[in-house]
Amino acid sequence: MEPALVIWARRGVLAMLGLGAVALLFFAAATVGQFPVSLSDVARILWEGLTGLPQDVSDRARAVVMDIRVPRLASALLVGLALSAAGATYQAVFRNPLVAPDILGVTSGAGLGAVLAIFLSLPVAAIQGMAFVFGLGAVTLVYAVSRAVKGAHDPILVLVLAGVVIGAVMGAGIAVLTYLADPYDQLPAITFWLMGSLAGVTFSDLGNAWPAVALGLGPLLFLRWRVNLMSLGDDEARALGVDTERLRLILVVCATLATSSVVAIAGTIGWVGLIIPHMARFVVGPEFSRLLPATILMGSVYLLGVDTIARAATTVEIPLGVLNAFVGAPLFLWVLARARLSWR
């Protein structure tokens, strides 16, 4: 056994290294974009933003960096970490590595809310609000259904099945609205929303999303040691004094809150919540108290990188959902292959 001090010191160093890497990437990503802003101007504008010391730069450049790039980069970090942390949590709760944050219908519920708002020609704030409310509503419905039919069945199985059923109903609702939508006006907007994008994110959107994400992730970080016990199975965990039913409810509520608040501003972004926890597992192992911070770090960095390509590679935006799969799949396979080699 190493002394506790050494363990804590090592953790501190690792955390500092991780945060340093994120900060470096953030700066690098802030220097690229469609609007030409020189490297030194970006640095000066960011310095001005951090310290409040006024710098001699043009207002346009300042608006581009501070009002467009910074909120977008910050939201990429937020969306990436929220989705991947939620994915890791769901995988632990359901003791299943194939589970993603949309298992309980949060994504399809949010999609239905957003599509309904677009169908009703509502403004952006209402589209985000309805996505958030419908996402939470879908999971609440799933939970209520699973409580109602629980009986003698395995509670996890019932919960997953209820999620699949409600998700299918929400998906059908999206299909109905897509079918009824004006093909020359609303249909393109619906399609673009369902592909996911951070193109229009502002500080005020971010301001709406981050408290809910913090509210969701805070308890997860505090409870992460106890989550390990759930991997033993309900009976064993209960024997060790964990109220599994209550813990599961808390974890699901937290992960759902985080997911639906970021889906509301970003649209449907699949894949991150499924893949990033696995990549983190290859690096730090399955122990949840280490897995969760690693997942958060990797998820935020990953989405920051992918979104930078999405906004900077071509004149038009590459849909985030599309790029996500094209970049994520090979990356995941590469990690998979490497991990198998090292395990041998």
Next chain:
Amino acid sequence: MPLHRRQLLGLFGGLPFAAVPGVLRAAGRRITDSAGRAVAVPDRVTKVFPAGPPASIFLYMMAPDLLAGWSRVLRGKERAGIAETYHGLPEIGRLTGRGGSANLETVMVMKPDLILDYGSVKPTYISLADRVQAQTGIPYALIDGRFDNIAKSFLTLGDLIGRPERGRACAAKAQTIIDGLAAARAAIPTADRPRVYYGRGADGLQTGAKGAINVELLGHAGAVNVADQAGEGGLTKVSLEQILGWDPDVVLTTDPNFFDLIWTHDVWKTLPAVKAGRVYLSPTVPWGWFDRPPSANRLIGLHWLLAVLYPDRFLQGLADRARDFYSFFYHLDLDADRLAMILGPGSHPGNPRKP
């Protein structure tokens, strides 16, 4: 063999058995449609089934009494833009486009003399027309929906429905509008031609790339679409930063939500075009003037577009032109109130909502 199938389908569709040979026998005229297909149409056409919203608009403009129904019924204030006689026509769905919603059997029950599609004449639509024609036994004509070909398309439709004189009148009217405006536009120095961004969707971040039918009118107005730099394509999504980089002189939209948003949004309001109040919301009653859907409704939009881009030269006369257009093509006499409602605040210079 095809005859058997038609008869069988005709039977299932509720079409009287004898009517199928009747359609074929009555095919006294063969008219070539815009896709080069010879379409056999009856001598007397009394009912036409529009395959989608652009076709229903084109047909309404030409001969509203032939409409079997609306592909999409006009809702709310949109109804104020068409003659009351046609408010009550049934909603019949779309036969083409993305996800047809009309049932072939319903089409046959309605017994139209002709199915009309107005828009793209690409192979997908040609094959669709051939299939539906073979299945239902109802002649199916495709008419080119490109803005340049509006006059020619009116003539073709006139021939198809047996009303060549109305076809000629519509074609002449359309050509007069286009030519008259083209002559006036030619006098504008190249340096004065604005660079325009067309924003769609509630966030305004969807736009038509080069060659998209949604922005076809910009070229006719002598304006430059800033999104041309994104290359050829249809509707695409762009980033705010890209739009700031393009720095358009004018922003156009058809979305009232976006029109409300742009004046207060942190980033949009820093755009010089917004600061100068050069943001315009296209009229949409009964159909969009600029886009939505891209049909012959855009004829009046051309004058509107010139009026907002070059108010000194074209703003005067827009109201008279609109009244004349609605009367001739939409069968509706506009009074001052209705005209004001249709033009709406924000759709023309002189009433800019500055930040």
